[in-house]
Amino acid sequence: MEKNLLEQLNLWHEEDEFKQIIDRILEIPEQDRDYDVISHLARAMNNLERYEEALQQLLTIEKQGENDPLWHIRAGYAYYYLEQYEDAVREFETADQLDPKDETTLSFLSWSRQELIAMNRKRKWSMAMQARNEQSSKNGAGKVPFEGFDLTNFWKDSDYALKNYVSEPPTDELIASIELELGYTLPASYIAMMKLHNGGLPINTRFPTGEATSWAEDHIAIEGIMGIGREKPYSLCAEFGSRFMIEEWGYPDIGVVICDCPSAGHDVVMLDYRKCGRNGEPEVIHVDQERDYEITYLAENFEAFIRGLVHADFYDTSEEDMQEDLRKVAHEEFSPLLSELCARVTEVDNMEEIIRAICTRIVEEKGYFAFHADELSTLMYDLQFWLYTKSYPHTGRGQYLTAYEKIIAFGGSFSTGGYAPGFISDWMDDRIRQGMIVGTNDALAFTDTAIEQLLEKLGAFAPAT
Structure with a gap:
């Protein structure tokens, strides 16, 4: 590269004039661009968030950059923002070997590893959900509530659960009176589940989300599922039931609080009747008091929510x-x-x-x-x-x-x-x-x-x- 051109490119870089760098280099015939020119071009493209183009340029000089930590840093940078974290980790690890303790390298290496862990966890959950859905389909799930789904090992009946959550199976008369008091028709799948086990603490207490909440970046946690009744403290119409959470804690009056969470009131899971009306099939949402009652969609119905719950170990990193x-x-x-x-x-x-x-x-x-x-x-x-x-x-x-x-x-x-x-x-x-x-x-x-x-x-x- 000519000395004057190199000085000009560095000056433009210091002034954040990345487009000028790209325009000037593209004026040079492709066969006349050397390693340094292409490196400057890729760096400018990275800085303008043109990561795929930057990577294409870097790969043309991959062999020459084999022992250049800057080449690996720039490649890792592009891979990181393209969310190709395995490749990013590889490049930043190589850069660290070539130039140990570089602060930028170590920071991006740490971030890439963390993102890779999160990505692998999401992949694992997606595969598990796909397999579960395929199995449910084979078993005819949906025709009868929870058909093909094992509810026998769903609950954790501790002394605390039995004292605060679990009631006797509800009668049709009790269900009708609870629905009248709440002002909503309860989902058939929820009623079917409560007739088998009326409220309690589930073994699987995590539900994945596509966005962050006050609990975690990619999931929420529930404590228990409220049963149909008025006697146990954590049942729908009891001391800490749905109406209490709406009237005393300020949760939106759009449905029924169905699950409490480990935050002791600062977030809940609700049946959301806004789309279906008071007698329809409600969606399931998470409502986050810590974020001004922010609503996060969870599942299309109660049964889908229950089927989507996973064990806490799934998120154990x-x-x-x-x-x-x-x-x-x-x-x-x-x-x-x-x-x-x-x-x-x-x-x-x-x-x-x-x-x-x-x-x-x-x-x-x-x-x-x-x-x-x-x-x-x-x-x-x-x-x-x-x-x-x-x-x-x-x-x-x-x-x-x-x-x-x-x-x-x-x-x-x-x-x-x-x-x-x-x-x-x-x-x-x-x-x-x-x-x-x-x-x-x-x-x-x-x-x-x-x-x-x-x-x-x-x-x-x-x-x-």
Whole structure:
């Protein structure tokens, strides 16, 4: 590439003049465009959200870009926004191998992995639902309520459920009086289910959604299904029933609250009669008080809703989350403050590796990266305080509590992503009470004995030589 052209393209890039970059490069005959020119063209296309075109350009120089981290970053970027997350993970992992600890690469790699987990979960649910629907079709589902659907293992009859939800099967007279009180005809499938088991806690408590709610990005959770009756607290016309949720909690008067949720009133599942009228077949919706009573469509009818419920384990990402946190504590970049503090340590070697080893053990024991009041967390509180006060010896209580979050809690990519201030203040109070931290509110520090004890503990995590 000519030097003047390269300077002009870089100038346009800094000025966000991406269209000018593309127009100028497209004036060059295709056979005369070299690796650098095509790289600039793909970058500009990415910046204008023309991801497919950017990817096409990058693939023409794939062999030349094999060892160029920028090529893999740009390809990964295009794949990410094309929602091809498996390919994005592959490219960002390669970029990280070629240029370790690049902040942009690590951020996109983490996001790509998270999106891949979510996408695979949705695929799994879609396949499960397809198989279930095919099986239901074979069994003639829909002709008779819940035909071909196993209701014998549907409920979890705990003492709590029996006390608060489950009533005797309703009589036709009770059903009629409940419908009169509610002002709506209840769905035939719901009545059929309640005649077999009148309310309770289901084993499957999650229902997938196409959009985020206050509960999760891709599903809602229910606590129990209200039975037909007035006696048990969580039945349709009882103490915490449908009318109570509408009149006292402000839920829209468009149907019947049929399920409560784990939020203790802050979201519910309702039968929605707006389209069908009071005597028709209602849709099932989720209503979210936390989002100004936002309504999310769930299912075309009650039976479809019940058939679509899945177990909570379906959305259990703890293993994936643990693996991501293990990767984070092993490879993510320290905050500027933590890097500065580690660089000033002379008492022990390999302070960074020691911190990573301790945090790895924390993730292995907890399943995630967080500090609480356990032994290893306390060790990390001690270590951070010693590192900080060693570099900043005139540190008071308030100053340290303010600085704490910049070390690891909110320290960038190597971060717990938050903390409970009470744990830190309780830890400091304990150490002062034990005589391990001494001084005044304007200048606190570990005693020599406390430092010796800390260094001895750190030695157990030092890398083998």
